[in-house]
Amino acid sequence: MDFTTDKPRLFSIAYRMLGSASDAEDVLQDAWVRSRGVDPSTIRSPQAFMTTIVTRLCLDRLKSARKAREEYVGPWLPEPVLTSELGDPETVLQRSESITLAFLVLLETLTPEERAVFLLKDVYEYEHADIAGILGTTTENSRQLLHRAKTKLAKGRPAAPAAITPSRAVAERFARAFAEGDAEELTAMLSSDVGLLSDGGGKATASLHPLLGRDRVLNLLVGLHRVAQTRGHLGDLSLTVVDVNSEPALVLRLAGRLESIFVLSIDGETVSAIRVVRNPDKLAHIDRQLTTFH
Secondary structure, three states: OOHHHHHHHHHHHHHHHHOOHHHHHHHHHHHHHHHHOOOHHHOOOHHHHHHHHHHHHHHHHHHHHHHHHHOOOOOOOOOOOEOOOOOOHHHHOOOHHHHOHHHHHHHOOOOHHHHHHHHHHHHOOOOHHHHHHHHOOOHHHHHHHHHHHHHHHHHHOOOOOOOOOOHHHHHHHHHHHHHHOOHHHHHHHEEEEEEEEEEOOOOOOOOOOOEEOHHHHHHHHHHHHHHHHHOOOHHHEEEEEEEEOOEEEEEEEEOOEEEEEEEEEEEOOEEEEEEEEOOHHHHHHHHHHHHHHO
């Protein structure tokens, strides 16, 4: 079995299942160890075999992590991953919507089994018979799980953006306005019902509740600039724009240290949602990615 060749696909499955790049890497390590003890002559399809191991390991982790998620301090966001520099984006992304932070949060409304069936069928296009084999269930149950998953997701799925303005250009404008503390430009760029979620996990300063509406989000953004200015940090701050989870994002560093990732959902010329990841545990993986590619 060529584990190295199949690793990107297996990582993308584990990451979507868990919402954590570091946990996905751990799962792949465990899967590799388990596969080493199996006689290759007994395996008809190495790819299906490894998918089964990875999926079942993810199911175990999701079930054991449920209590930790319930006790998480403040809003929970997935661990961000860099997607702008992927050598083979088709392998890892396939359907880019399924890797956005908003969609990964929505997947949290599903049971672990519903999540597995939805991803394997709708993203990776497995047949129900194959999914049933992976999960150790029946084809009919796999169909029922998919139906329940789609029903739940349909209730929370946002409408697709109507405009076709290149989001990277909008993100660059937003980054400049944010870096300069330009309240007028930020006001023009924020949608009236914009929301901001900030994930500090109790380990970094972050709002414990979502901020909803242009005025509240604007006050926070301008306030961050004012605090940095007051503390004399503006000269040590750097802002760059990259693609994170298939959306434009601002990478904020202070004296070279990664402080925050601001992931922007853009609709036309406006920013409709901002998801800020500040928990240092969730920044380690993407910091390594950024160091490698930049």
